[in-house]
Amino acid sequence: MLKIFDELESKRAGTRNGIPRVEGEALYTFVKDHGIKRVIETGIEWGFSSYYILAALPNDGLLISLDSSRSPHIGSLIPAEWFNRWQSVCGTSKTKLQELFLLNREIDFFFHDSDHHFEPQMFEFETALPFVNYIGSHDVHLYGPQFAWDTFIKKHNIEVLVSLGQLGIGRVNG
Numbered sequence: 520m521l522k523i524f525d526e527l528e529s530k531r532a533g534t535r536n537g538i539p540r541v542e543g544e545a546l547y548t549f550v551k552d553h554g555i556k557r558v559i560e561t562g563i564e565w566g567f568s569s570y571y572i573l574a575a576l577p578n579d580g581l582l583i584s585l586d587s588s589r590s591p592h593i594g595s596l597i598p599a600e601w602f603n604r605w606q607s608v609c610g611t612s613k614t615k616l617q618e619l620f621l622l623n624r625e626i627d628f629f630f631h632d633s634d635h636h637f638e639p640q641m642f643e644f645e646t647a648l649p650f651v652n653y654i655g656s657h658d659v660h661l662y663g664p665q666f667a668w669d670t671f672i673k674k675h676n677i678e679v680l681v682s683l684g685q686l687g688i689g690r691v692n693g
């Protein structure tokens with residue numbers, strides 16, 4: 520797996536965004552170590568975070584990834600043999616996120632990496648909160664202050680399990 524992650528990281532050089540390897544590996548380890556099976560994420564782009572999550576999920580796991588863009592590069596890193604565990608959905612979090620949680624019960628983990636402004640992040644975290652055990656973000660200190668991640672974890676007294684660069688993951692229930 521480490522060699523595959525090296526290859527993945529080398530592809531990131533040509534992209535503007537995407538979770539870097541060190542944070543991607545922490546995301547992978549979190550998903551594996553916490554027995555996560557069902558995930559919803561926002562913000563796919565080429566699919567770096569989707570790749571790390573899918574690599575860690577069990578064979579009967581599920582990742583639902585939401586992105587507002589219809590560009591052909593969206594999710595293009597994801598190998599075809601993982602498509603049975605991956606649903607890519609086109610739409611904005613405002614219009615689709617709650618519907619995805621209502622349609623797909625027993626989601627363990629929500630991961631944000633879409634619109635990094637304060638209001639959209641808070642909207643995503645608050646929408647996910649009643650449905651999941653863990654919430655993560657890949658822009659904990661990108662735009663701000665006021666940082667949405669800090670505001671959210673303080674507001675709900677959330678235990679932070681992972682804090683590395685722009686990656687943050689907390690336990691919200693369970």
Ligand SMILES: C[S@@+](CC[C@H](N)C(=O)[O-])C[C@H]1O[C@@H](n2cnc3c(N)ncnc32)[C@H](O)[C@@H]1O
Pocket residue numbers: 536537538561562563564565566567568569585586587588610611612613632633634639
């Ligand atoms: C930082 S990139 C995602 C990077 C990706 N997580 C990775 O590690 O490769 C942000 C993505 O969020 C999408 N996006 C922006 N605003 C959005 C919204 N309101 N709802 C859903 N997707 C959105 C963009 O189209 C873009 O593809």
